[in-house]
Amino acid sequence: MRIATLLPAMLFALALLALPVLGPFFGALFPEAAEPLYLRQGFVALAAKHGGLVIAALLPAAAIGIGLGVAATRPGAREVRVVADTLAGFAQAVPPVAVIAMAVPVVGFGAAPALLALVCYATLPVLRATVGALATVPPDVLDAARGAGMTPRQMLVQVELPLAAGPILAGVRVAAVLAVATAAVGAVAGANCLGTPIIAGLVNGNPAWVIQGALLTGLMAFAVDGLLAAFAPVSASPP
């Protein structure tokens, strides 16, 4: 674990603590704003809810992405591959805001539509990484594993997933960063998160709030990226 990978996390923590006392600074920057600091909820509480949204979306996304990726790469799983491709194409074509807007009539306002969109968007990089990583397992290794008498499950668990773990975790990391950024959009549908000050700032014509929400969201994305890089295994492949 290198110190550099923890730097964004420290910056994010520093910003969370420092923002509440920077009211005069924002007041000077935006003199026309009546409330230069977003005070309706604490930034720490917003960040915690934002993080909760991300985790709540990332776990199912990782499970679906890895599961679909594994299923799509099994021999004779042409239908699964078609479904995965369709899903990936759909998720790519429709912007997050549209997914949220379409979800609201079905699941109502609040965190639910945001979660739905997050799961959709976070699944894609995991799925891609899983399919790609499993495809890089050398055919000779698979032949040897089969020839040694491993069952398909043993091949997957003992050989394929360990060899593909690095790129799959990289995909999860991409998904996490994407989820942090996308979660902010969830505020449109009423989800409580770091996007809430941004939406409130846009609605009330208060650029200071927009900057505060955007700054924290951005720093949180960097922090998550750094933390996951720090805890990811160096590489399952040989040195």
Next chain:
Amino acid sequence: MIRFEGVRKSFGAARALDGLDLAVPEGAFAVLLGGSGAGKSTALRMVNRLVEPDAGRVLLRGRDVAGEAAPALRRRVGYVIQGIGLFPHWTVARNIAAVPRLLGWDERRIAARVDELLVLLRLDPAIHRDRRPAELSGGQAQRVGVARALAADPDILLMDEPFGALDAVTRQALQQEMTRLHAATGKTILLVTHDVDEALALATRLAVMADGRLLQEGTPRALLEAPADPRVRDLLDGGAFGMRRLAVVTASSLAAPVTEAPATLPRIPTTATGREALEAMLAARADAVVLVDAAGVPSGVVALRDLLRA
């Protein structure tokens, strides 16, 4: 031991095996020889059910291999491939232990077996046990590949062009190693190659294939002496027929008893082939060589003209 009965297999429109009948006797070092597309790898991979026949059957000790679950069958059949296919995320020891672990051996027995096999393949356990495949040379990696195939003490060893990707020197060393292993373990070995000299050097039984069929099967010498098919003759001749005939006889079978061994004559081991005897004579510009046993005691002498009896 291994018997193919009317085996057919097509991959799409391509016919790989077109009615293969072949029996490999117990304890043989059998080599399937043929050009690419002859169907030899397909035949080999049917023995451990990596390929299933469209028609016909493959018998192992009289029992159809299709009657046994494929993973269980494969665990008692050693398998070595050209690409070696060591598991890159495991140490050498863990690689060799692959099948014993699948069979549920206890750790102590596995560790002992791993060291035993490393010694058998002439790799120092203390040095190589904990290495990763990426840290091995090609020759060392294939030694580990062979050790892995032998780990659970299978009766049969299947080898699919095992030395094809190695340089000439390493390849020859491993060929000699396999001859030694075959003699030491008595295992039935089925090896696929397109290299005529490799086939002649290793085989006790040689089967020549073309177009998914068996052309001829027998001892290497019998095939050299009496090819049953022009394609067998063309393949085995290759412009080196005389040298190849010399390569399949032992020098000791041509030797005369030694009365006195002139010190000026070159000396070669009694296990050498006629071809190696000729090579030694040509190299030393001598008209005879002395065969010496492991202790260095002369056991016979081969003169140049003796080679004509090969």
